[in-house]
Amino acid sequence: MVKTPAQRLGILLALAAVMAVTRIHLSLLHHNVDDASWAIFFLAGFWLRGAGRWAFPLLMAEAVVIDYLVISGQGLDFWSHYCVSVAYWFLIPSYFSLWLGGSWLAKHQRGLHVQTLGMAVVALVVSWAACYLLSNGSFYWLSDSVPLPRNSAAWFANLGDWYLPFLQTTALYVGLGAVLHVLAVQIARMLPASQAGRPR
Template sequence: MATTQNQRLGIFLALALVMAATRVHLSLFHHDVWDASWAIFFLAGFWLRGSFRWAFPLLIVEAVVVDYIVISNQGISFWDHYCVSAAYWFLVPSYLSLWLGGSWLARQQPGLNLRGLGTAAVAVLGGWVACYVISNGSFYWLSNSVPQPRSVGAWVANMGDWYLFFLEATVLYIALGLVVHALAVQLSRTLGHAGQSKLPH
């Protein structure tokens, strides 16, 4: 959605900052906050669709570096942490599904109407479902932290235990991002009309 390189860099830096600030689960007021990472990848796909080759890998690297720093500061070896296993690398396709959802939404050019809201809902839920199934499924089936024996029924139950938390956090942050986008588009149009009205006739 961003048209100039400076705009892309500015948006990328803003998204990277939000992800870093929330991924460590600390806010400026020392309260836990929801991790915005899932929403960040969706919004990056929406705003930076044409910059996938550099923006997506950099966001992945940032996520891993933040995780490494946070885990190391707890005095734990990175690979000994509960959340880190062979399944950890499935975060790449998980986050990619969110990016693709945002990119698809950008191609639809949704308007500020019921149809646009419906299109946005399809994109968000589609990307989120794919991300959740991949990330949760890979952790359940590949992580040593999950006790044996494993079964499809237990996996489905596990997804049911966690889906609402991840859905709420993701949808909230994406909704905030899309509201900011809508306001920016409206402001740009208003300024554009104001500039045209000042041109000599």
């Protein structure tokens, strides 16, 4: 589905708003809303394929700004926070792997078919796994917040602890995005027919 620049900007703003509301939950919403950031980058890669040179950096910058505002808003120093270390830089390739997954799906899907659903599942699981390994692995092996000694067995245990919660949250938001996408496609298909039937 070809999108105009205005449509792309609207999609970006909508995704940015959802990320802002859910990512800032750390201090304002008391964990009642799960962070949609991972799903946002996957959906952005799908809906904004070809706009990665400007859309991805903007979403990435938003994520960092939100983190900074939340942490500093709690009266803490951003750079000495538990979650911020040299591993924090690995969020860039982590999130970009999700973007690539969504972008790959957008390039290879052929409309609303069962085959597209299967491709979506594969693209999400593979890109999500890459994101999860990069973000979790970099934090475990590089962050000073993880006590020494570090070992592979403890890392795999840590991977297992967070595997399902992160996957479930991401899949839920992507599923909601898929429903919105299907509705938008169906509405777009009906509009030309209804406009053709109007008296001139």
